[in-house]
Amino acid sequence: xxxxxxxxxxxxxxxxxxxxxxxxxxxxxxxxxxxxxxxxxxxxxxxxxxxxxxxxxxxxxxxxxxxxxxxxxxxxxxxxxxxxxxxxxxxxxxxxxxxxxxxxxxxxxxxxxxxxxxxxxxxxxxxxxxxxxxxxxxxxxxxxxxxxxxxxxxxxxxxxxxx
Numbered sequence: 151x152x153x154x155x156x157x158x159x160x161x162x163x164x165x166x167x168x169x170x171x172x173x174x175x176x177x178x179x180x181x182x183x184x185x186x187x188x189x190x191x192x193x194x195x196x197x198x199x200x201x202x203x204x205x206x207x208x209x210x211x212x213x214x215x216x217x218x219x220x221x222x223x224x225x226x227x228x229x230x231x232x233x234x235x236x237x238x239x240x241x242x243x244x245x246x247x248x249x250x251x252x253x254x255x256x257x258x259x260x261x262x263x264x265x266x267x268x269x270x271x272x273x274x275x276x277x278x279x280x281x282x283x284x285x286x287x288x289x290x291x292x293x294x295x296x297x298x299x300x301x302x303x304x305x306x307x308x309x310x311x312x313x
Contacts, residue, residue, distance in 0.1 A: 151179060155186035170232060173239045193239070197246055202254045211253065213242055220262065223277040227270050237265050271297050 151161050160182040167176050174193040180186070199211035217238050224234065241261055245253055259281045266274040278284070278293045 151190055153181035153184060153186055154188055156181060156184040158183040169235070197251055199245055200252050201258065202252055204255060208252070211245070213238065216241065216258070216262070219277070220266070220273075223266060223273040224270060227273055229270055229273070233269070237269060241265060267297070
């Protein structure tokens with residue numbers, strides 16, 4: 151593993167620990183040349199995924215990009231970072247278990263929105279506004295309506311005094 155400080159490949163593992171869900175291993179490393187300490191994570195990768203963008207362009211799947219987009223949606227929200235890690239690991243596992251190496255970006259976006267909807271309503275709306283490219287207030291209203299659930303019928307809204 152290359153040292154992020156000096157670029158040397160002479161690094162040693164000082165400590166290894168599994169994550170809480172045992173899907174990754176956290177390794178503390180030290181550089182023999184400069185003495186710098188840093189952490190790496192090791193996780194299982196079942197297959198090489200390729201993302202097919204909306205306009206047909208193909209790019210390698212980037213787990214870190216997925217994590218960054220979810221972190222942006224949950225920014226300044228009370229969401230445990232360990233929970234985000236589990237969410238992203240679960241999403242990646244679902245993508246890998248689909249059995250396809252090529253995954254449309256729409257599929258990834260849909261899975262992220264489903265996950266965020268159960269995690270945090272504000273993060274869900276933030277992500278949806280970027281993913282669905284909101285342009286005006288009514289776009290937000292539609293998503294907020296999804297969160298609120300179905301609206302009751304007019305008959306259900308009558309008070310007992312209205313009979």
